[in-house]
Amino acid sequence: RQGAVLTRVAASHIRVGTFEYVAARGEEANLRVLADYTIARHYPDLPDSADRYLQFFRAVMDRQASLVAQWQLVGFIHGVMNTDNMAISGETIDYGPCAFMNAYRADTVFSSIDRGGRYAYGNQPSIVQWNLTRFAETLIPLLAPDQNDAIEIATKALGEFPGLFEKYWLAGMRAKLGLLTAEPGDVDLALSLLKWMQKARADFTNTFRDLSEDEPLTGCAYQDPDFQAWQTQWLQRLSRETRSTTAARAAMRTVNPAVIPRNHRVEEALDAAESLNDLSVLERLVAVLAKPYEAGADSALYRELPPDDPNYRTFCGT
Secondary structure, eight states: OOOOOOOOOOSOOOBHHHHHHHHHTTOHHHHHHHHHHHHHHHOTTSOOOTTHHHHHHHHHHHHHHHHHHHHHHTTEEOSOOOGGGOBTTOOOOOOOSOEEOSBOOTTOOOOTTOTTOTTOGGGHHHHHHHHHHHHHHHTHHHHOSSHHHHHHHHHHHHTTHHHHHHHHHHHHHHHHTTOOSOOTTHHHHHHHHHHHHHHHTOBHHHHHHHHHSSSOOOSGGGGSHHHHHHHHHHHHHHHTSSSOHHHHHHHHTTTSOSOOOOHHHHHHHHHHHHHHOOOHHHHHHHHHHTSTTOOOGGGGGGGSOOOOOTTOOOOTTO
């Protein structure tokens, strides 16, 4: 029988769940050892100050906010964002059934056991904040001698998350739209595009890539009056930048991928390898994905959308 070995590589596999396990045992001394080890391994630049563990929590929160913002910006859906799948290092590991979104829908899920949509694309920012709340709870004994004081400290720090996430998300969205400067209306400009994409069931990746190209947008969806109105606003916003629209679009092509690993292409490669002992399909896919921002002749096939398949199912380990 054929087989394969999947090796996960990460800076470490210390997760929020690791801290929950130690905290649940009530072993404060071991909790401190774990926290000190994790700081030394992943956050060695943190000062050895009285609020060291608060700074540790804030550093983890910062990385998690940045990470999930990056997921949102490329349409990535983790699948199973429980506390045991969130790395303290701020890396993407243990994501089980995951995928990049095709048509933009905030309620998109890729785990067939997630019937309530807990880990849907649009819920990822709130779920990571929920996970960080569980992480903060484990650190309560280390934040202050008095539990009530420690809870107040943790609660105040957690309140910084929404603004922190929006900072990373908005910076990334500005880059996707070719914007270098900041204006108050930029959030609404980005959200208006996403609202139109959801209404039109426009492909997330292809839409941003199409906006990045110098050629006029000719697709049927782009003739929609709502899109035309949005595009006019966007081009007016671009005109207030310090660089040309051509330069802005060139920069956009460095952050808006031309290709992503769409599930139907991954399945195609797996089927060829398993059924036909043909690895060439996989090799072509890997070669294209190695240069996701290059729209070469070979990439056109991988920009094609999958057929609608309401019976497509994924589970942990998929």
